[in-house]
Each structure stands twice: as C-alpha cells, then as structure tokens.
C-alpha cells in the first residue's frame with residue numbers, strides 16, 4: 001500500500017483494507033479490497049425488529065471511478081443478518097452502489113458526464129472501463145429521464161413554440177419513415193414518432209394540447225405531405241407555410257430533370273448526337289443558381305485546388321474547372337425550354353425574398369401563368385402544384401420559415417447512427433436524435 005496514493009475516500013460506509021493490481025479476472029485493474037462499516041443499528045426490513053444477528057458474509061465486485069488509465073474494481077465483503085423474531089435473512093445495504101448496475105454511484109455519475117459531453121458509447125466504455133452494454137443502458141436511462149415522463153411517453157415541450165416545422169424523416173437508410181416536429185426558434189426536436197401517417201401527427205397534437213397549439217402561428221411543411229389537412233381541420237387559424245426549400249427542390253426534380261431528359265431524347269432522335277451529349281451531366285449546371293456558377297468560375301480563375309496532390313497515395317492534384325457560366329449560357333441560348341427553366345429559377349429566387357403577401361400573390365400568379373405559357377407538360381404539372389398550394393406558398397412572405405432545417409437533422413441522425421454500434425434499439429436512437437438537437441443544459445451535480 002506504500003506506493004498507492006491515498007485520495008479522499010468518497011465511498012461512505014466503506015473501509016479499505018487492501019489495494020493491489022492483479023491480472024486475473026479484472027486484467028490491469030486496480031483491485032481495492034474492503035468491507036462495509038458495521039451498521040450501528042440493525043433493523044429487520046421485514047418486521048422492523050432490532051433483534052438481528054450476524055449470519056455469515058459474501059463478497060462481490062463493484063467497479064469504481066478509474067484511477068489513471070486503469071479501472072478500479074472493489075472486492076467488497078458484505079455481511080448477512082438473520083432476524084431472530086421472524087427468521088428473515090437479509091444482506092447489508094451498500095450505500096454507494098448504483099441500484100441498477102454493479103458500479104458505484106460515483107462511476108455512474110462519471111459515465112453520465114462523459115455521455116453529456118458527447119462521447120460515444122465506445123469512447124465512454126474505454127474511458128470508464130465499463131462494458132459498452134452497461135454504458136448504453138446508463139445512457140438510455142439518462143435520456144429517458146430527460147425526455148419522457150417515465151410512463152412511456154415523451155414530455156410535452158418545455159417552452160411554447162411560435163413556428164414549428166413538420167416533415168417525414170427517413171430512418172434505416174430510408175426503409176422506415178418517421179414523423180418529426182421541430183421548434184424553428186432553435187431547431188430542437190419536440191416530437192418524433194414512427195410512421196408518416198396522420199396518426200403520428202394526431203399523437204403530437206394530443207401531447208401538446210389545444211392551448212399550446214393555439215399559440216402556434218405557423219407550421220412549415222412540404223407540399224407533398226398531407227400534414228396541413230390535420231392542422232387546418234383542428235386549428236383553422238394556423239398559417240400553413242410551404243417552404244421555398246421544398247418548392248425549389250420540387251422544381252429541380254419535377255421540371256428541370258424531366259425537361260432535360262426529354263430534350264436529350266429529342267436531340268438524339270433528330271440525329272444531333274453532339275448536342276445531346278452536351279446535355280449529359282448538365283443537371284448540376286441547370287439546377288445551380290447563376291451565383292454559384294459564377295463563384296465556381298472565379299475559383300477556377302484563381303487556380304483553386306479541389307483535391308490536393310499526395311505523394312503517399314499517388315494522387316494527382318485536381319484544380320477547379322472553369323467555364324461553368326459559359327456552358328450554362330450556351331445551353332439556355334440554344335434551347336428555348338432550358339431558358340424557361342432559367343427564368344423560372346430566377347422567379348423562385350426572387351420570390352424567396354418577398355415580404356409582402358400581396359406582392360407574393362401577384363408574383364405567384366405570374367409564375368403559374370409563365371409555366372402554363374411554356375406549353376410543356378412538366379411545367380404544367382408544376383403550375384398545378386403551385387396552384388393547389390397557393391395559400392401556403394404566399395404565407396412564406398409573411399413568416400419566412402422553412403422545414404429545410406429537418407434536412408440537417410436527417411444528416412445528423414446518419415452520423416449518430418454511425419457513431420453508435422448498430423442502434424437496433426429505435427427508442428434509444430430517437431432519444432439520441434432529440435438529445436443532439438437540444439442545447440445542453442448543465443445538470444445539477446448529484447449527491448454521490
């Protein structure tokens with residue numbers, strides 16, 4: 001014991017008798033041996049009698065906070081007692097042991113701290129010398145305590161939101177859908193549930209209640225969903241906002257891509273193979289804004305390196321290619337329909353910045369008639385989409401909110417999935433997503 005630094009022993013009721021490092025069951029652990037203090041008063045937990053006698057002892061292992069780079073395993077001797085009056089046999093209570101795992105409360109708190117600071121399960125397991133499955137169980141219990149009522153339901157959001165966004169959320173590589181609701185003031189996830197059906201949203205409404213919902217001014221959602229119907233049925237005063245993020249995405253997918261394919265086919269059919277080839281790989285060009293293309297050309301002029309040369313892995317340097325704007329201009333000059341796409345893109349860009357609903361309404365009407373004017377079936381379909389959702393599109397001028405933030409959470413969740421092993425436990429996965437979206441609030445230290 002002479003080479004052992006004595007620290008203040010935070011384990012109340014523990015008397016240390018020995019300390020050594022052995023390499024048997026707990027390889028490389030510090031082994032601390034000891035026993036529990038003899039209780040001053042013995043009371044039978046069954047009948048309350050004080051007439052109890054010692055009746056043997058048993059030893060058990062409890063892990064404590066690591067010391068240096070080694071874990072600490074306590075070999076604890078615990079007495080057994082027998083009640084004279086009722087014959088009940090009971091063991092001494094261990095005041096510093098975590099009720100759920102064979103670890104001390106102090107170690108539990110240490111693991112809590114690591115998880116709170118964003119360490120992965122694996123990292124926490126390595127740092128705490130505790131099995132990763134136990135670390136996961138501790139993390140799940142921590143998150144359940146933070147975000148659920150302990151009876152299997154999510155807690156109602158702490159603060160009132162004014163603007164919320166609702167969207168479907170892909171999990172497990174898009175095989176399964178979930179419904180997600182976020183508070184747009186800070187991006188925190190306030191609801192998450194399996195299924196993209198009406199029921200998921202109904203459950204959310206039941207959770208927050210009418211009073212909470214009546215204080216919500218606007219809901220951002222995707223045009224392709226039917227969420228708005230659920231809201232409007234029950235809260236007709238709420239403004240539905242179709243965000244520009246999804247509208248622009250819809251335009252790229254529904255119109256630009258399709259028009260390009262049609263055009264390529266037409267050119268090929270009429271023997272203009274060279275022109276058809278020039279359209280190949282042009283989706284990026286056509287979908288980008290002119291500003292982005294100009295920026296790329298500027299970078300090319302300045303000799304920007306996209307991929308650096310590496311001698312270790314024989315990788316050649318790749319410089320930013322130029323000529324984006326020129327190629328784009330040529331495409332839209334030669335093809336009338338692509339020029340229309342370009343115009344429409346500009347319109348949508350301008351629409352984004354409008355703040356007057358009246359102006360937005362006029363602009364939307366002109367966009368719809370522009371689409372119809374092209375005579376192209378894809379443009380026409382897009383015009384129908386705009387028309388069907390005109391109220392919600394115009395509302396964007398008033399609220400300027402978007403559910404594009406959910407896209408970011410989608411990406412984040414993929415990272416969470418990668419950081420943990422597997423996540424076959426969806427409850428845990430969802431709790432992790434909710435947790436990662438919240439701003440960390442400092443927990444008050446728990447008594448060891």
Ligand SMILES: [Zn+2]
Pocket residue numbers: 044045046047048049083084085086087088
């Ligand atoms: Zn008794």
